[in-house]
Amino acid sequence: MLYPTPIAKLIESYSKLPGIGVKTATRLAFYTIGMEDEVVNEFAKNLLAAKRELSYCSICGNLTDQDPCAICQDDTRDKFTILIVEDSRDVSAMENIQEYHGLYHVLHGLISPMNGIGPDDINLKSLLTRLMDSEVSEVIVATNATADGEATSMYISRVLKPAGIKVTRLARGLAVGADIEYADELTLLRAIENRTEL
Amino acid sequence: MLYPTPIAKLIESYSKLPGIGVKTATRLAFYTIGMEDEVVNEFAKNLLAAKRELSYCSICGNLTDQDPCAICQDDTRDKFTILIVEDSRDVSAMENIQEYHGLYHVLHGLISPMNGIGPDDINLKSLLTRLMDSEVSEVIVATNATADGEATSMYISRVLKPAGIKVTRLARGLAVGADIEYADELTLLRAIENRTEL
Numbered sequence: 228m229l230y231p232t233p234i235a236k237l238i239e240s241y242s243k244l245p246g247i248g249v250k251t252a253t254r255l256a257f258y259t260i261g262m263e264d265e266v267v268n269e270f271a272k273n274l275l276a277a278k279r280e281l282s283y284c285s286i287c288g289n290l291t292d293q294d295p296c297a298i299c300q301d302d303t304r305d306k307f308t309i310l311i312v313e314d315s316r317d318v319s320a321m322e323n324i325q326e327y328h329g330l331y332h333v334l335h336g337l338i339s340p341m342n343g344i345g346p347d348d349i350n351l352k353s354l355l356t357r358l359m360d361s362e363v364s365e366v367i368v369a370t371n372a373t374a375d376g377e378a379t380s381m382y383i384s385r386v387l388k389p390a391g392i393k394v395t396r397l398a399r400g401l402a403v404g405a406d407i408e409y410a411d412e413l414t415l416l417r418a419i420e421n422r423t424e425l
Numbered sequence: 426m427l428y429p430t431p432i433a434k435l436i437e438s439y440s441k442l443p444g445i446g447v448k449t450a451t452r453l454a455f456y457t458i459g460m461e462d463e464v465v466n467e468f469a470k471n472l473l474a475a476k477r478e479l480s481y482c483s484i485c486g487n488l489t490d491q492d493p494c495a496i497c498q499d500d501t502r503d504k505f506t507i508l509i510v511e512d513s514r515d516v517s518a519m520e521n522i523q524e525y526h527g528l529y530h531v532l533h534g535l536i537s538p539m540n541g542i543g544p545d546d547i548n549l550k551s552l553l554t555r556l557m558d559s560e561v562s563e564v565i566v567a568t569n570a571t572a573d574g575e576a577t578s579m580y581i582s583r584v585l586k587p588a589g590i591k592v593t594r595l596a597r598g599l600a601v602g603a604d605i606e607y608a609d610e611l612t613l614l615r616a617i618e619n620r621t622e623l
Contacts, residue, residue, distance in 0.1 A: 229517055229520065229521070230488075230517055231478075231479060231489055231490040231491075231494075231495075232490060232512075233471070233474045233477075233478040233490055234475055234479060234488065235473045236467075236471045236474065236475070237471045237472060237475040239471075239474075239475075239605050240464075240467060240468040240471045243460070243468070244451070244547050245452065245454060246449075246452075251444075253514065254443065254444075255442050255443070256475065257512070257514060258443050259440060259442075259472065259475060259476070259490075260475055260479055260488065262441070262476075262478065264476060266438075266441060267472055267473065267475075267476045268473065268476075269434075269438060270438040270441070270472055271469040271472045271473050272468075272469075273431070273434045273435040273437075273438045273464065274435060274438075274457060274465055274469045274472075274498075275459055275469050276431045276434065276435075277431045277432055277434070277435040277454065277455070277457060277465075278458065278460075278462060278465045278466075279431075280429075280431040280457055281429060281431050281432060290455075290458065291429055292430060292431055292434065293429075296429075297429075303532060313458065314455070315428075315455070316451065316455060319427055319428055321593050322427065323427070354485060392561055405476040414445070416447060417522075
């Protein structure tokens with residue numbers, strides 16, 4: 228024997244989550260049993276509700292509980308700018324700084340030649356359709372500063388520039404608070420290349 | 426705005442788990458949304474079932490889905506020995522080695538003078554009642570090798586020895602595979618004290 232069935236099953240469910248192995252899953256399962264009934268009921272309800280009520284915005288691909296999403300529906304936002312991100316978490320990160328007031332487009336992935344993921348495998352086609360009859364004048368590519376992020380950024384710029392749309396990307400340089408001593412070489416290189424006048 | 430309500434609520438539920446902060450909870454919540462419907466339904470069901478179906482054995486205090494638990498009900502087990510552990514996970518660890526065939530007693534905590542947890546705050550009284558009219562001849566104290574574990578072990582031995590019950594505890598020494606170089610001083614001290622003849 229190991230654990231009684233109900234806890235064994237709960238451990239199995241927990242260990243399906245990313246980064247959670249059997250030991251952590253076991254700790255979480257035992258902790259769950261000690262939690263208030265109410266809290267666990269709420270947890271189960273939230274799991275089901277998140278799956279049931281959330282979908283992707285048919286315009287921008289952002290995760291939403293209404294379609295189109297709150298951002299696409301918001302008339303006060305700048306309709307001339309679209310910021311392209313990899314996933315909905317990036318939208319939230321960007322919204323948190325309360326500085327960007329344009330629209331978004333969520334790719335749900337990045338072009339990754341190494342992993343055989345091409346432009347057709349991510350949410351790119353809908354961006355092109357979206358741009359075709361719109362007044363968008365600038366597309367800001369805000370993919371991660373990784374190889375796949377760069378590949379995606381290059382591809383988007385190659386496709387959109389001929390259409391006369393201004394394509395920009397987030398600045399590369401030293402992160403605020405970063406130590407030059409510990410910065411990697413590529414970051415330093417970009418930081419010198421993109422130096423700004425004081 | 427941050428996240429749509431259903432995901433914000435799910436993040437909140439995840440972050441109530443031990444060792445899971447908001448960043449991890451967010452990652453888990455987004456991952457959950459990408460999981461198969463079936464898997465998430467199962468997860469929610471398992472959460473509720475674990476809370477509903479599990480309780481503590483009225484005899485030994487072990488986590489169980491039947492009362493008395495499978496071990497207490499098992500007539501093939503040695504009724505003369507009780508192994509005392511801190512929680513149900515320790516029971517499983519012990520059962521895994523398939524070497525111990527006696528009964529258990531789960532304390533649900535340890536005596537901790539530093540934290541004001543005394544003998545009455547853990548599942549100890551029921552052990553004394555249990556021993557009173559039983560044929561138990563040996564009690565093995567298998568609490569963790571920590572200060573609280575030692576305190577609990579000392580207390581149990583002080584209470585049970587006068588009643589003529591043999592009280593033993595798990596051996597202290599080098600863990601199998603351990604490097605002497607990296608062993609802490611107390612472990613080395615115990616390893617020398619408890620050296621065995623070859």
